[in-house]
Amino acid sequence: MRDSILLLMSMPRDIMVVLPLTDATDSIATSNVDALMNNDIPPVIPLTNAPETPQVGSENTIFGFPSCPEDLKPINGMIFSNLEDGIDFYNKYAKVCGFIPRLDSTKLVNGIVTHKRCVCNKEGKSKNKGTKRKRTVTRSGCEAKVSFKRIDTGEYQIYDFVEVHTHAMVTPATMVHMKPSRNLNLFHKKMIMDNSRVNHGPVDSFRMFKEYKKAMSPSFYFNFDVDDEKRLSKVFWADPISIKNYALFGEAVSFDATYNFNEYKMVFCPFTGVDNHKRCVTFAGGLLRKEDGESFTWLFENFVKAMGDCYPTTIITDQCKGIN
Template structure:
């Protein structure tokens, strides 16, 4: 008995004498397997059945197989993804799917093997190999089970005893033929609009993977990558994968590089040196061979320094990636007052030893010493600069200092407009002589009872490092504020976004460029 097809269905329903419903897919005859059909290889036969399943709206799954003692596959069983039942269910249905053993006993194997094989050994030297490996993922379900013993999530089973299958039989000289084909299913086929979610229709090819990797370099997650890819191909149905596939690939990629991404980064930098001899980099490891320091400068950076390297700013503002490394960019200003990059480094510690190593590598790469270096008030930086380049003029970033003013003076003075106006006019003026500055500074401290304030006392003792009156004769190139320049570099490298993503690895760090 046949039932009418519902709109959107690609199969028709038949009812057996035992009142069991079966759904038979509708497709062109030349796209459907048939008993006796011969393929040049087993894989070609499996691919043909996969295309048939994709067209009809179900997922196939590799099942059992029969092998010769030499490893040659004699029979291969490919079933519907819903074949069989969960182990705790009892199968009660019309008939059963014949096993590979049954097929082997009923099959005529004479003249089906290569002439060079000993056919007399087939009956006694065969082995049964069950592969129940999915070509597909189970269809979505609103149920989920949890393994109580291992406390791990188990894949939801959607098996319902479907008997649809195809059996390929070896017929000599590498060829396989369709030995058995059962096209009846005990479930409906998916509608056309849902076929895109079948595993057989989902495949992350090289283009997908390359797109996800490129997005990861820009710190774009898998969900945003999925939406961007959808826009580029014109719709979700054209993607060829799901958002879960994108997430899984990103997860697998992260697991693959975890623990070895430092070596991958070093190897990549060595390859850059082979391609371009002007590329400079160096690194250091600890006693456990763990990467602790790395420095690089590409040819454009080194050329920028040769033109605009009189004044250099470097600032360790952000810790980034899962290893909590400090990003230290070396920044300058060009003739258009725009930021230029001289070099960059990553440090595991902000101590004197690390900064001595970093500054030494910078001088080695550039071949000359700058006139002035601007940093924040980090004492480790000051000691390192005095050790490596003692004759350079070292200045502190005024923004770092003045940004702390309102928190140091308390809530009353921080809102006193007259106090803020007077202190800013003294500190930021480029035209005051040092003696005049000291006089005006003491006047402000006296008027607001700040002479004994330890923070202001320390600032006054360090006045030659940050007050413009003491280096009026030095060309600063607009670099009185290291933070604003470093912020620009951090945005250029994507460090702000990366600092929010603890999963970012070293190999995903923005790579140095080579012209």
């Protein structure tokens, strides 16, 4: 027994072997020792957490099953009142799992859809058209899919659902940048159309989308007023960062209303200050059609209201009579 243990301890560390169990508890079979010396026993293969599942197709290797709550997972035999509801259900499932679905084949009988299949966007193989331009590989032969068929009641039933994918899933943090999350709603489309009438293109419109923070941040403050002809005459706004800047560096406020008129005949009136690094910071901004006492009073009152009724210690401005 002692000699056998010493023999095992003297073997190279890179030989990882498996010894079959024997009934004896105080000795090691001589045949096992001979097998070790002759390297007849194959090395140990490390175990993984992946379940032993058969491969999908003849060439693809299984990557894994997507993580999804059971109530959102399609099941063979599941019935939907119409095909649109079934496709929408699969789209929601794909968004939770982290992949992008794509509509595939359709079978029609007398103009009625009897069979419909949705696949992963990485289904199939990318075709090399002989171009020299390097393209990102978007298809990897994934066979995940769901197939619907029309039953006698006019409803649609899932009859072929393949869950496993051959690629990594998209993380929730990056899913917002994928194609399904980049659709424009009716409000965005209307805004782009309206902005195009005043010579503002899609780029300017998307920059404006970023400024609509009221719905996302209750701290965003804005107000406006119109004249007797229902035309915009006064505008004031202050975002949360500007309000925070005022709370930190609002002892002295610089107010200047001498900026040139824009194409809408309104003058820009910024409230600015200086931080502890001697850099200019913005507290708020406004647009006025008239530079009179009434307009400036309206602007200053909204500024104080936006800052939580906290008055500045010092205001630096010019000799404008309306401001005075």
